[in-house]
Amino acid sequence: SSLPSIPFISAATLAICVASGCGSTPGSDGAIAASAGAHPQAGRCEAGGSTLTPLGGLDQSNGVALGKFKEGPLAGKTLAFVADEDDNAVVVVDVDTRKEISKVKLDAAVGQVFIAQDGRVLATVRGGNQLTALHPATDGTLAKGCAVPTAAEPIAMAVTPDQKTLLVSAGWGRAVESFDLATLTKKAKVDLPREPRTIVIDDAGQTAYVSHAMGAKLSIIDIPTMKATRSLDYIVSAETLHNQNDERPFSLASAVTGAVGSGEKLVPGRFGTKMGCQGFPMVKSVEPKGRILAPQILVDPGDPENRSEGYGEGGMPTEVANVAVIDTGTRRFVSSSVAEVPDRHFFGGDEVAQGECLLPRSAAVDTKSSTLFVTCLGIDSVVAYDSASANPVSVEKARYQVASGPMGVAVDAQNARLVVWSQFERAVDVVDISPSAKPKQKPDRIALKAMDSPLGLGFVLGRQIFHAVGDARISADGRTCASCHPDGRDDAITWARQRGWTVRWG
Numbered sequence: 013s014s015l016p017s018i019p020f021i022s023a024a025t026l027a028i029c030v031a032s033g034c035g036s037t038p039g040s041d042g043a044i045a046a047s048a049g050a051h052p053q054a055g056r057c058e059a060g061g062s063t064l065t066p067l068g069g070l071d072q073s074n075g076v077a078l079g080k081f082k083e084g085p086l087a088g089k090t091l092a093f094v095a096d097e098d099d100n101a102v103v104v105v106d107v108d109t110r111k112e113i114s115k116v117k118l119d120a121a122v123g124q125v126f127i128a129q130d131g132r133v134l135a136t137v138r139g140g141n142q143l144t145a146l147h148p149a150t151d152g153t154l155a156k157g158c159a160v161p162t163a164a165e166p167i168a169m170a171v172t173p174d175q176k177t178l179l180v181s182a183g184w185g186r187a188v189e190s191f192d193l194a195t196l197t198k199k200a201k202v203d204l205p206r207e208p209r210t211i212v213i214d215d216a217g218q219t220a221y222v223s224h225a226m227g228a229k230l231s232i233i234d235i236p237t238m239k240a241t242r243s244l245d246y247i248v249s250a251e252t253l254h255n256q257n258d259e260r261p262f263s264l265a266s267a268v269t270g271a272v273g274s275g276e277k278l279v280p281g282r283f284g285t286k287m288g289c290q291g292f293p294m295v296k297s298v299e300p301k302g303r304i305l306a307p308q309i310l311v312d313p314g315d316p317e318n319r320s321e322g323y324g325e326g327g328m329p330t331e332v333a334n335v336a337v338i339d340t341g342t343r344r345f346v347s348s349s350v351a352e353v354p355d356r357h358f359f360g361g362d363e364v365a366q367g368e369c370l371l372p373r374s375a376a377v378d379t380k381s382s383t384l385f386v387t388c389l390g391i392d393s394v395v396a397y398d399s400a401s402a403n404p405v406s407v408e409k410a411r412y413q414v415a416s417g418p419m420g421v422a423v424d425a426q427n428a429r430l431v432v433w434s435q436f437e438r439a440v441d442v443v444d445i446s447p448s449a450k451p452k453q454k455p456d457r458i459a460l461k462a463m464d465s466p467l468g469l470g471f472v473l474g475r476q477i478f479h480a481v482g483d484a485r486i487s488a489d490g491r492t493c494a495s496c497h498p499d500g501r502d503d504a505i506t507w508a509r510q511r512g513w514t515v516r517w518g
Contacts, residue, residue: 053147057158057196062131064148073126073169075374075420076433084150090424092440093133094433095122099463102135104152105440107431110458113152118144123167129175136166143180160196163187170211179220181208188222190238200238204231210294212304214340221304223291226504246288248310248350249278281508286310289503293375297399304338307372307386314508330489333369335397335404348402369395370481371494378423383409387418390481390492394432415439
């Protein structure tokens with residue numbers, strides 16, 4: 013089945029829009045921006061003659077990707093290639109001069125972008141079930157190459173170390189597909205649980221780790237056979253962790269069949285057991301090697317056997333930020349990465365979350381400073397953690413205020429700066445992360461040009477409200493609509509509710 017080309021917005025947000033008198037929603041007319049002159053690679057899948065090189069040696073996609081040309085009028089400049097979902101376009105921005113250079117329209121909403129080592133820019137067309145090759149010219153314009161069909165709603169990409177295989181996740185299609193990187197010919201498909209998102213491939217190129225936006229799972233795929241070998245469950249028992257010997261690896265999956273106290277099977281919400289959610293971003297740690305960092309949320313859904321004042325357990329935070337660490341050698345979670353840490357951002361009787369990164373959406377690692385950067389919807393910030401720590405979220409190094417709706421982040425290590433793409437405000441922020449940067453220094457902001465079909469004010473405001481973490485008018489404990497409805501869908505969590513009821517999603 014195919015996913016229709018529609019804006020990615022929830023019914024709740026649409027209700028807000030209707031109430032406030034929404035204007036037009038994002039269009040998907042498939043128009044393609046014309047670039048100067050015919051491009052010899054237009055319509056082709058294969059690379060040919062491009063001098064664009066990716067920065068950072070990354071092997072996975074993001075909402076923004078950085079590259080440089082070796083020759084031409086833009087030679088040596090840092091260029092940002094942005095996946096502008098609202099405008100159905102990939103936009104090119106000169107980071108050095110803070111100017112927008114060009115834009116190419118695609119057939120529907122764009123998911124993420126990736127710059128291959130052969131110079132092509134690859135984009136997933138999330139709203140059109142396509143993988144598209146874009147061919148850059150040295151003046152910064154992009155020619156639309158071939159578009160190959162994918163499973164429903166392609167989002168993230170990753171490339172094997174030998175540069176031969178491209179993996180693409182399909183959120184609605186519940187799958188990961190493999191393509192020949194050179195020709196974009198589809199090779200295989202593996203079915204997965206719901207809502208797969210980011211893909212990370214290990215250094216050996218044999219194993220792929222796939223995050224899931226909901227369902228508290230991490231899938232593991234054997235790449236040579238393209239089969240799902242196992243999955244890890246984000247099920248965390250405080251007592252199991254307390255009794256665990258941290259000198260040996262610990263798999264959270266064992267907690268599902270483990271016993272606590274009375275010997276009963278662990279159930280999220282009972283005996284302090286938490287589960288994972290919001291598993292959108294994931295990134296490989298370079299130093300130390302052999303680790304994958306997975307920003308997510310740990311959720312206490314409340315004890316299903318007891319009455320609750322609302323969704324979840326009363327008197328304690330329902331959701332807390334977390335960065336799980338996966339050991340690629342043992343293919344297990346590191347227990348200390350999910351240990352409880354004091355929450356510095358809660359106060360008062362209502363336990364309203366202040367500044368918690370409850371909606372992580374993108375991540376990047378700076379090898380020089382051993383820093384993990386995570387973009388956080390709802391608080392419009394990038395939070396910097398110690399990427400070398402056994403429990404990264406317990407060592408917050410800095411945070412940077414950015415434009416509304418940060419959906420992509422990339423590190424320009426040579427110039428000690430972050431490039432952050434914020435979808436809601438349609439802006440690119442350039443953030444100084446050098447040791448000499450002043451605390452709370454405002455980033456340089458590059459506002460993109462107006463969309464061909466501007467969004468209605470009601471749509472824009474409704475989307476911001478939907479993701480507004482920490483607003484007590486929406487939720488007493490700091491959650492927002494998107495906390496239970498990531499991407500406008502359901503969170504696959506069984507919540508304890510008033511009068512002892514439970515509600516099951518998914």
